[in-house]
Amino acid sequence: MADQLRIAVPNKGQLADPAAAMLREAGYRQRKDSRDLVMVDPENETEFFFLRPKDIAVYVGEGILQAGITGRDMLLDSGAPVEEALPLGFGGSTFRFAARGGAEMTVEDLKGKRVATSFEGLLDRYLADRGIDARVIHLDGAVESSIQLGVADAVADVVSTGTTLRNAGLELFGEPILTSEAVVIRPRGAEDDPKVEQLLRRLRGVLVARDYVMMDYDVHAEQLDDAVDLTPGMEGPTVSPLHREGWVAVRAMVPRAAAQRIMDDLWQLGARAILVTDIYACRL
Ligand SMILES: Nc1ncnc2c1ncn2[C@@H]1O[C@H](COP(=O)(O)OP(=O)(O)OP(=O)(O)O)[C@@H](O)[C@H]1O
Ligand SMILES: O=P(O)(O)OC[C@H]1O[C@H](OP(=O)(O)OP(=O)(O)O)[C@H](O)[C@@H]1O
Ligand SMILES: [Mg+2]
Secondary structure, three states, X not given: OOOOEEEEEEOOOOOHHHHHHHHHHOOOOOOOOOOOOEEEEHHHOEEEEEEOOOOHXXXXXXXXXXXXXXXXXXXXXXXXXXXXXXXXXXXXXXXXXXEEXXXXXXXXXXXXXXXXXXXXXXXXXXXXXXXXXXXXXXXXXXXXXXXXXXXXXXXXEEEOOOHHHHHOOEEEEEEEEEEEOEEEEEEOOOOOOHHHHHHHHHHHHHHHHHHEEEEEEEEEHHHHHHHHHHOOOOOOOEEEEOOOOXXXXXXXXXXXXXXXXXXXXXXXXXXEEEEEEEOOOOOO
16 A cells, blocks of 8 residues: 555564564554564554664665664664654663773774774764774674674674673773664655654653653642642643532642652642552553
8 A cells, every 4th residue: 555654663683572562552563473574554554564673774764664663873873864753762772882801991092903893884983073093893793702802902882781791801981972772763854744743643652651650639729739839740730629628639640750759748748549540542
């Protein structure tokens, strides 16, 4: 179908499962077999293409697919004409330099040295911007082993917990080159596509539903202003009359992470019947 939305999603790696979970939460059908390369979701007039995360920016940049989910590091590494439309809050990592423990290397010291990476585009640009003439060695993965094996003097690699680096006896140096997370990408400068806008609205709804909860409580009207200061909501809380002289019922969205503290504070103010519920889905 011509007006079908075509989206690229990671077929494997760190982003594949969380991306599928998020799309499922946004109401899209997802593949059942991890070997499937394409999946049609007729209800939503959407076709999903499962591709290597590093290739996704290329497909979207060529305008073959209207949107994709990949890592910001991969988007920038590709140099493809795509733009970030929405950060998704998972697949968080930093892109950093590391060298043998105790080497006390600095970024300046990289001059004339060999730096191994699987993100050549990112590294070349970083070094060029600083006028550092180093030899970039391209490797496809497991970059951390390259120093021990004598292929490189330093690495520039993805770091999440730092466990892989530590296990290879390496030590970080320099400031992070980049902070990354999973993002939705679309072709740069493309006209607004209503179907992509709808995808983004759905995903934003998922992000809000994950980060916020709904809080309901009853409070004496005299304490209402103080209570509303604690629960300002998005555009102001809903305040309804309560069938009890001098009391009102309040309903507001609050950040999930702050919910328990807010409940304690509301209780101290005299609020009662404080209830917290999950938000299943939303459009704000
Ligand atoms: N350990 C990690 N924790 C969180 N995010 C990560 C981690 N490793 C990589 N990422 C991020 O996930 C994205 C995809 O990387 P991933 O390593 O899954 O791809 P890949 O290397 O092409 O695939 P594979 O490792 O399966 O060959 C990148 O944006 C990267 O920053
Ligand atoms: O800081 P950590 O939590 O240890 O995670 C970082 C590691 O995870 C990724 O490797 P991946 O498993 O994707 O293997 P790859 O090197 O083959 O891509 C990344 O390339 C690092 O090696
Ligand atoms: Mg990897």
